[in-house]
Amino acid sequence: MKAIVTLIFVLFIGFAAQAQENTAEVKVETAAKEIVTETAEENKVARLYRFKNSRIKKELSFKTKKSASKLA
Template identity: 85%
Template sequence: MKAIVTLLFILFIGFAAQAQENTAEVKVETTKKEIVTETSKENSVARLYRFKNSRIKKELSFKTKRSTAKLA
């Protein structure tokens, strides 16, 4: 019984979807625009490190005022 009701429901939804009115296609005017490519040359200095991940280790080894030991 459940299978029959499910099948009828799916068929009903399919027929309802096909019965929708088709809307007229709207023509869109296209315009041409020229693309201007600008080339710029940048020279930047890359820093070379002797050891792998030295930049990451430097960033992670930061110290704050509270991380230093205080004398009693």
């Protein structure tokens, strides 16, 4: 009985979804913009680290509680 009611409910929802009116597609107007290729050069300072990629290695070497070993 439960299976029959479920099947009727699913079919009812399917028919109701197909009975909806389709709306016409709305066209969107595009706006053209120019690309600026000139950039203003500024004095940039590069930071020097003692070891290459030290900040990246520090961020990737984190440990979580689950990664800690447990004694059995």
